[in-house]
Amino acid sequence: MKGLVLAGGSGTRLRPITHTSAKQLVPVANKPVLFYCLEAIAAAGVTEIGIIVGETHAEIEAAVGDGSRFGVEVTYLHQHAPLGLAHAVLVARDYLGDDDFVMYLGDNFLLGGIDDLVGRFTRDRPSAQIMLTRVSDPRQFGVAVLDASGRVIGLEEKPREPKSDLALVGVYLFTPDIHEVVADLKPSARGELEISDAIQRLIDDGRRVESLVVSGYWKDTGNVNDMLEVNRLVLESLEGRTDGRVDDDSELIGRVVVEDGAVVERSRVVGPAIIGAGTLVSGSYVGPFTSISRDCAIVDSEIEYSIVLPRSSITGVSRVEGSLIGHDVQVTPAAGAPRAHRLVLGDHSRVRMSS
Template structure:
C-alpha cells in the first residue's frame, strides 16, 4: 500500500504567514503540521509516500528531504497549479501504479493516527473508504449524504445549500478503480477536478464506497483558530522535559518542554508550553498553550495561547495572546516621538491593538 500526501495548497486563509511559507510547515507544538501526517502514515505501516508539491516545493523538500528521518521514502510530484484533489490522483498515476493507497491532506490533523482505519479498509475490501465527521459549517467542506442504511448516495463539494452536515475528513483510501474515475470526470464550476465528483462516479457506477465516522479529534488547520486549537490539543499531551538552562530566579510550572540550548532567565513559564531550541526567555511570562519555536527572543513580555515561529524577537510588550506570529518578526515598543503605533504589515494581516 502507498500514500499520496497533498502539500501543494496556497494556504490563503493563513495569509500573510503563507505568503512566504508553506501552510503545511506551520508548527503545532514545535513540529510542522505535515510531519504529524507523515508519521501517522508511517505508523500505519506505509513507507512509500508520494508528496504533491506546488509553489512551495523547495521549502517542503528541504523540510522532508528523502523522508528517511521520518521513516519513509519520499517521492515528489509537482502540480503546476491547484487544479483539484482528483487532479493530484491523476498526475500521480505513475507513482501509484495499481497499488491501493491512502490520500492524506497535508494540512489536516488527526489525533490517534490512521492505523486502525487503514486496517479496516484492508479488511472490508471496499473500493473506496471516506471518513466523515459532523460540522457546523458544511458549506466549507465536501459533504456526504447517506441513505437510511448508512450507504453513501451523494457527495457535493462546498454546497451552497447543504443537505447534510457530514463533512469529508481529509483522509481517503482507494483501490485502483479511482484512476478510472478521475479520468472520467470534468472540472467543476471552480475549474478543479473534485475528488467528491470522482467518488460520486464510483457510487454511480456500482463500486463499493464505504464511510467511516471519525469519533476522535480532527481539524483542517486552515485558519488561525484551528492552528491554536490543534496546538492546545497537542500541548495537553506533552511530558515535561528540560534540556535547556533555567536560572534560580525562574519558575517552571506544569507540563513544560524546554528544548536544547534554550535559556530561561528571571521568568515564569506556566504549562502546557514548549520552548524551542536556542530560544531565550528573559524577564517574561509565558502562559499556557504557547509554543515558541527555535532561536526566538522573548524579553520583558507576557505571552499566552499563541504560536511563535522561528527567529522572532518580542521585546517589551505588555501582553500578547491568541496570536500566530511568523518567522523573523520583530515586535517592540516605539521610542520615537510622537508616540504612535508604527506597523509594517503584509497583505491579509490582522492586528488587534489594546489601548
C-alpha cells in the same frame, strides 16, 4: 499500499505567513503539521509516500528530505497548479500504478492516527473509503449522505442546503478503481477536478464506497484560529521536560518543555508550553498553550495562547495573545496601543507596540 500526501496548496487563508512559507510547514507544538501527517501514515504501515508539491516544493523537500527520518521512502510529484484533489490523483497516476493508496491532505490534523481506517479498508477493500465528522456548518465542506447501513449514497461539494452534517475529513483510501473515473472528470464550477465528483462517479457506477465517522479530533489547519486550536490540543498531551537552562529566579508551572540550548531566566512559564532550542526567555511571562520556536527571544514581555516561528523576538511588550507570529519578526514597544495585542505577522515583519 502507498501514501499520497497533498502539499501543493498556496495557503491563502494563512496569509501573510504563507507569502513566504509553505502552509504545511507551519508548526504545531514546534513540529510542522505535515510531519504529523507523515508520521500517521508510517504508523499505519505504509512506507512508500508520494508528496504532491507546487510552488513551495523547495521548502518542503528541504524539510522532509528522503523521508528516512519518518521511516518511509518519499517521492516528490510536481503539480503545476492546485487544480483540485482529483487532479493530484491524476498527477500521481504513474507513481501509484495499480496499488491501493491512502490520500492525506498535508494541512489536516487528525488526532489518533489512521491505523483503524487502513486496517478496515485492507479487510473490506471497497472502491473507496472516506472519513467523516459532524460539523456545525456543512456548507464549508464536502458533505456525505449515508443510507441506513452507513454506506455512502451521495456527496455534495460545499452545498448551499446540506442534506447532512457529515463533512469529509481530508483522508481518503482508494483502490485503482479511482483512476478510471478521474481520467474522465470535467472541472467543476470552481475550475477544479473535485474528489467528491470522482467518488460520486464511483457510487453512480455501482461501486462500493464506505465511510467511517471520526471519533477523535480533526481540523483543517487552513486558518489562524484552527492552527491555534490544534496547537492547544497537541500541547494538552505534552510531557514536561527541561533540557535547557532554567535559573533559580524562574518558575515553571505545569507541563513545560524547555528544549536543549534554550535559556529561561527571571521568568514564569505556565504550561502546557514549549520553549524551542536556542530561545531566550528573560524577564517575561509565557502563558498556557504557547509554542515558542527555536532561536527566538522573549524579553520583558507577556505572551499566551500563541505560536511564534523561528528567529523572532518580542521585546518590552506587555501582552500578546491569540497570535501567530512568522519567521524573523521583531515586535518592540510603541506608545498608544492597547494593552492586549492579537497579531498575525508575516515573515521579516517589523512592529512597534506599546509596553
